[in-house]
Amino acid sequence: MSYPLHIVVCAGIVPDPLQTLEPVTTPAGPGLKNEMVLPAVLDPWAASALYEAADLAAKNPGSKVWLVSLGPKAKLQQVMMTVAQKVAFELVPIDGPIGGFPDAHSTAAVLAETIAALPGLDRGKLLLFGGWESATRGAGVTLQLVGERLGIADQFQGVDQIDLHEDGSFEVLERVEGGKHQVSVCAGAPAVLGWATGSLAEPRNNPQVGMANMRTIMPALQKAKAAKLDANGLRYVSVSLPKQQRETRVVKDRSPDEIARELAEWIGEEN
């Protein structure tokens, strides 16, 4: 027996993690150097949420997955050339600014408004998925705020697994300290799930899936509404990347064990 769900995944786009990220100050506030021209990917945390959503939907016939994404639509289109090949979904694009610095409250308001207006969405079946973290500057509150605005009280963060029961209730594993999980049972939708990495591998690209998705994605991108995000008085004093330290030495005549020991000590110093 299956339990049809309406799963909405909120996912932004971020620069490809392999790119050189250099914070700069732009007229619109903090940003990354050349961010618009850097290759982008779907935020890896939210991408896990999307793959989990598709898997859950496939196991529950009659379910539907929406992918709500706020970003420059031209960049979204590029990212879709890969993401659309992974799993089936309907894209709901919102043409907005790139980067991780807009105010989380403004972003959440736009997302919630868009989700609330989705045609055919049954809130009684709604699971709101997203990333627990972000590969760009993660405000850490956006998904929760979207849930609050949609009136969803059951929220879970750091989710690695969901097991749906026949009555629509589900068990959730949330990450807690020490590499352990907290197990919760929720009576059913609606709920917010901020995903950690989940347990699914990234699906392979499949152009057949992509071509099917593209029938709705391209028209949606063309019709994407522009969103203006208010700063709400938000101001950044300074922006910097996490510290990256490189200490290279040419070492000869040392055994691998000695080198490994020194590396372990060096890493220990950092902590």
Add this chain to the structure above:
Amino acid sequence: MSSMTLSDRKTMLTLPGDAVRQIQWQFADRYDLQMLVQSARGVARGAVARLVAAGERNTHEWTAGKNEMMEAFDQAGVTAAFMEPEEGGFISGPKNLALSLAAFELAWVDGGAATASLASFLALAPIHERGTPEQSRHYKQISAPAQPGEDRKPWRGAFALTEPIPYVGVDTGMLSGKIRVAAWKDGEEPWVQVDKRGRFITGIAFANFVTAAVNSDDERIKGSCVVILEEGDEGVFDRGTPTKKLVHQLSSTGDPVFNLKVPASRIVGGYTVKDGVIVPNFNHGEIIEAVFRRTRVPVGVMTAAKLLSAVEPVIRYQRGRFRGAEGAKPGSVRYEQGIQQREDALHRLVDVWATGEAAASLGFAAARLFDRLDPVEKQKTAILKERGIQGGRAEMKALRESEAKALELLSLRPGDARRAALEADPLVEFVLLDAEANVLCPATKLWNTGHGTNMLREAVSLMGGYGITEDCPGFLANKWMDAQLEATYEGPEAVQRRQLTVTMTSEIFLAQFKAWTAEMRRIASTHPGTGACTLASAMQMWQWTLNHLQKATDPAGGKLYHGQRQGVTFALADALCWLLASRCQILDVLELEARGADDPVVSEGLEGTVQFLGDLCHTQAARAAGEVARICAELVFGYNAHPSWDEEEHRSCFLTSELEELEETMPGIAAMAVDVIRADGSHPQKAGPCAGCAGSGEFLRLQSKLTACLTGSRLAKDRAAETVSKVMIPEALDYPA
């Protein structure tokens, strides 16, 4: 770079990304192709790169790992790229650009992987191009990966033409396969016995079927044909031993032996029975011509991909070269710029990059051209068939009128009332596209792989000793070695040159070429920094030289432009390729400039990107001009006998006594005279009197003009070099190495 003073200008911010390439190579509006690119890239930089890094190239045998690569192609849609949607594919219409893009992505990591992918297409291509509708549908459907709900493995094919190959020193019709009638009962389908030995057959380790070229060994079968063999057929299907290739080890190659009994319905394109003789509807020559003129293009694109793939690892190596050394402290020029503080390192990388851009532009232009040609060619065949005209010679004769119209169209000015009618004529369109395709295909195969190999050696050299190790990021040494095979398989360089010597002298092509020369001048007037003017001058020189050589003779009266005189014809073919590649490169940059502003992603930094890519065009155009000038000068002057000091030929020289007399009326003439015979009959120590330039004045004028046209090209190279030293690159390569 401290020695350079350059004006304040925009510079390219990052390496050109997908959005830029989609516009340049003209598939920005094709999301099916964009997805194929991403999909092929995922396999290349994932499964394929891991295989190469794990040393899977170190064996000639077909392994489980290599087989997994083929399965990864299936799962990622690469295998299905050749099929129509109803056959299990996802791309409708012509697929030349699609296959080239897939080959580009796979070759970015490993050429053998790209070849493995293309080999199955090559096996299907004879069936696709000339097969009966039933053959085409059947073999493409079983070769497509399983659809949802299906439980089967896709069939894979191999194409067995076999050496020796046409054109170079051997007869086109020489095949090592025979076909005989095995059984033929009245009113039933005949059965044929096929005896074929293949050599260097790609994909043979896992092929389920083979398309084999064979000659008749039976008076009841006429001529030659291509026949489909299956592994379950009655008889011998021996895959032979793996070829001990030093390159492309991710593709299977072997020397198979077949002796099989198959129904005559396996003859590609079908047959008719006339007077008790099986007459194949297409001979093997007609089929392979249709196949190779298309499948050679992706091979050229592969080498282009490898050149462009070398840029990022070389930049990273150059910049980080001294980091970790005692004397290179963070913040110092040595630490930050590494080898890139030296102009030579930058200039050499600019040359590699410019070649890669030109090669990619030429290859993709050829692929797009075939996409345009395919439907027009079908239309042409249908029209002629309606008129009762079929077959090579009959069609050629019937198209002469259309050729005349095409020439007329090329001569008309824009806005001429006749243009619309001629442009709407599908036969005229076919003639024009066909003439261009007949040149662009061999040019892509020849120049991209041949010159590309030389430039890959340059890329390897830029990594120092690291370049020829297995640890070299980007597998550059593999790519260099692999390129030599790309220059060889599917028709080695001599075959391409031979084809060019015929096709580049077609009246239609030469008229097109003249129009392209004028086009480059027009572009130069609006885009002087692209090198278009330099290129136009070089094109003019090439065409003058061809014209001259077609009439000229050597001292013995032998014609210079002659099929057997490959010292002339092949050299001119080489020169032409440089010009074509450079032209395509310039056109692609103009396309980017024209359409980039409409794309919000590309428009950011567009000015700098166009400036840099334009500087690469200028650099490449100058290089092309240099090559053309050298080749043409050698050909124009090289077949003249040098004057000697004998009595006949030194009559034009001054005698010392004559000069003394003339000096009285023309003071200073003695200092001007070079070839002077002294009173004792002795002369200056050299080969002979200097050769005169009688009859070569026009060439020298063109040469002089071309030399001056190089003005600014080194400034462009300096600008490009500066960009190479500053452009932002990712933190690490996106595939294991």
